Amino acid sequence: MKIKQDTIVRPLPSEELIKSHEKFWRLSLPESFLEFIKENNGVEVEEATFECNNRGYAIERFLCILDDIENHPKGIYDIDVVFSQIGERLTANEDLLGAEVLPIASVFAGDFVCLDFRTDKNNPSVCIWSHEESGEFEPVTYNVADNFSEFLKILE
Structure with missing residues (x-):
């Protein structure tokens, strides 16, 4: 995987910002993804x-974690x-x-x-979510890798 260094979204997320997002999402991000x-x-x-x-799939960009989404160009x-x-x-759970x-x-x-926490809250797998096949409360996903580290190796 070749990263375009000049496209990294700044400021980089702080520990505090990441923790607040994890609290909102009610999950803990895996260490490999945090790094x-x-x-x-x-x-x-x-x-x-x-x-x-x-x-075949081609990643356009990884998503980011921002503090001020409304005023940030990304x-x-x-x-x-x-x-x-x-x-x-x-x-699939509307509640x-x-x-x-x-x-x-x-x-x-x-x-x-996506990181898929449905099977293992501590070690999420990586899946592809299909927007064309998914409906409201009817997600369609396909497993890509057992974890984020493995996913990065697939991209090399």
Whole structure:
């Protein structure tokens, strides 16, 4: 995976900001993802492709964590912004508080790479969420990797 260094979204998220987001989402982000986002917040990538469900996917950019989404030019790429737009299509539980499937990267054609906490709250897998196949409270996802570290290896 080739990162476009000049596209890292600044300011990088602080520990305090990340903790407040985790509290809102009611989950703990895996250490490998935390390390990545603290250095590569919202970064665009080149040549970051992978295969899943007999289809090829190309990551456009990773999402970011921002403190002031309304006044930041990259605010539309904030995880919370994306989550608020598609949240009802990421869960089958309309009474859910927090998140089960958290978008972390946009892929070409409107789908998202997500951390999937439905099976294991402590070690989420990585999945692709299909926007065309998903409906309100009817998410359609396909497993890509057992964890975020493994996902990054697939992109190399």
